[in-house]
Amino acid sequence: MFFKILSSVLFLLLLFSQVSYGAGTFKIGCPAPMTGPGANFGEKFKKAYTMAADEINAKGGVNGTKLELVFEDTQAKPALAVSSAKKLISSDNVIALLGGWSSGVAFAVAPVALDNKTPYLLEHPALDDITRKNNDYVFRLQPTTGMYSAALEDFILKVVYPKEKKKQLTVAYIYVDNAFGQGVAKYGIIPFFKKNKDKFNLVVSESYNENAMDYKPLLLKVKNAAPDIVVLTSYLTDGILLAKQIKEVGLQAKMFTGTGAGHSMQDIYEKSGKATEKYFSSGPWHGEIKDANWKKWRSAWEKKYKYVPGEHEVEGYVAIQVLAEALKGVKSSDVVKQREELKASLKALNMKTIFGTVKFDNFDGYTNQNKAYKMTAVAQWINGKLLQVWPKEAAEREPAY
Amino acid sequence: MITSIIINGILIGLIYALLAIGLTVIFGVMRIINMFHGEAVMLGMYAAFVLFDKFGISPYISVFLTAPIFFVLGSIIYKFLIDPIPAREREITSLIITLGISFIFATSAMYIWSADYRTVTLPFSQDVMVFIKTRIGYPALISSCMSAVMIVGFYLFMSKTYMGRAIRATELDKDTASVMGVNVKWISIATFGIGVVLAAMAGGILSPIFYIYPFVGSNFVIKAFTIVVLGGMGSVTGALVGGIILGVAEALASTFLEYSMKDIMAFILFLGILLFKPSGILGGRTRL
Structure with missing residues (x-):
């Protein structure tokens, strides 16, 4: 009997600690290749996301709520990425999905985002088809392959x-x-x-x-x-x-x-x-290489990570900033409602970043695609x-x- | 152009053959499908990289220096992880165990060396010689020639030495070999060690012409298996013939059809052999 009571108390404590922890942050799901042939890219994006999130959290987060990055290793395999995305949405209760590095992975994850009504922000997967499927939950800030x-x-x-x-x-x-x-x-x-x-x-x-x-x-x-x-x-x-x-x-x-x-x-x-x-x-x-903010970011990056960043790093860094900006429009405490509010907020976004202006439009068969020809x-x-x-x-x- | 294509096909075929020999020997003697093979190649590549990077030792020399270490590694894996498996379960269980070992080594390599790609850039890495109107890079030429020498050396070892003959005897009939005084258990341990050494040496020889990262092993395993089936399981000569046939067939297919037909050609050969000569090109004819 004693053990039954003890285990019940422990279970409730564990449950409570999970809920309180989850409620205190905006969780962002990052399916990324952390092992396998794409691990090199996964590390780049992890560094970029972490740098941006740390900076935002150091300033108090978004409306007082801190960002929490939840990584899942996809090994750059679409099938594994699908199960990672499902786990991030249903088990980790992330408010949005981010990245994925490769087009193959993002192409497989996008329908999962749609089915689960969870915004999915792309910062590097470039295949045009991903934002040409009338999928209203997928947003892409960078140029497509075309x-x-x-x-x-x-x-x-x-x-x-x-x-x-x-x-x-x-x-x-x-x-x-x-x-x-x-x-x-x-x-x-x-x-x-x-x-x-x-x-x-x-x-x-x-x-x-x-x-x-x-x-x-x-x-x-x-x-x-x-x-x-x-x-x-x-x-x-x-x-x-x-x-x-x-x-x-x-x-x-x-x-x-x-x-x-x-x-x-x-x-x-x-x-x-x-x-x-x-x-x-x-x-x-x-990025906007003549912009003072870009220059500041690049020198900070070189100081922190000891190498010169390229397109992947700036895309990853800006993706977190874009999500953080859009998260300002999230007011609910329920994650399902939060996702809808975030989606609406992303659709209304018009933001100047060190990578260029980010605004998601529907045009020429694309949905929620930034007109990034200039980028x-x-x-x-x-x-x-x-x-x-x-x-x-x-x-x-x-x-x- | 056709001469260049065939010469290049033969050169890459020799490297394919070296990649396959360690696998075929282990399979021939112990009927073990060694999924650790690709990771042994990867470890050989890293060993060559580290010795070149830290001490400036050429991979063509360091492969001999590191061979004893890989022999010990292979022997330990066999002695403590594969040998205890009951004989009737060995084929499947050993496949799963070697697959597990391969994950452990690949993941460990990532923690030690990170996911970064490495290459071994020799002083003559961009030098080229011309042979029958064919430009051949020195590293590619040396790697292919060393592969050929090692295959011949291994053939002689298997046919002329007591150890080689004991391995072949064990391959043919374990019980009779045992009756004739061969210590089958130790021969099995040594054979697994030799198989790992051959894979690691192939890795070291490949390092100047390929790239290195923790999961590179998976690139070689399918190729090596294809050659083992092509040439005949357990046959050194078969691996050599299979490697060259595959190298030349791929080169011709990718030139006269489309480059993407290269891999299809490998599988057509693979299926053709399985259908019409399941024992492999030389499988039924020779045991070496």
């Missing part, structure tokens, strides 16, 4: 094409065969070159497996086609191998460019033995630094072309 190449297209048309003085430039495009690569290919790169076929001839357009050990047969095929421009859509490990093997097979072109992702990470330069020197990379920009830039690897070179207003230096 928008990734906006600055690159402008750069090629205004700088590369006129300079080469050829009637038609040949282009080879190789891209990773996953949701991200397919998205950039389908919505960005291939339509652009096909639309401008009087100026460009797409001589090779092929996808590849991310985990392959040997890309030389593909690169020999590209070399045989003698392209003027080589465009690569890659993650990190495949990007490193491709850069090394491009050197090995002696593939030469007037311009090599990546489309963000792996090509915008410091590791690609260092781990490829500097093989990406002079490579361009087009994707989400690094793209072409950067270039020069002496180990990835600096923005286009458009001119966002340029940190002249392009070496």
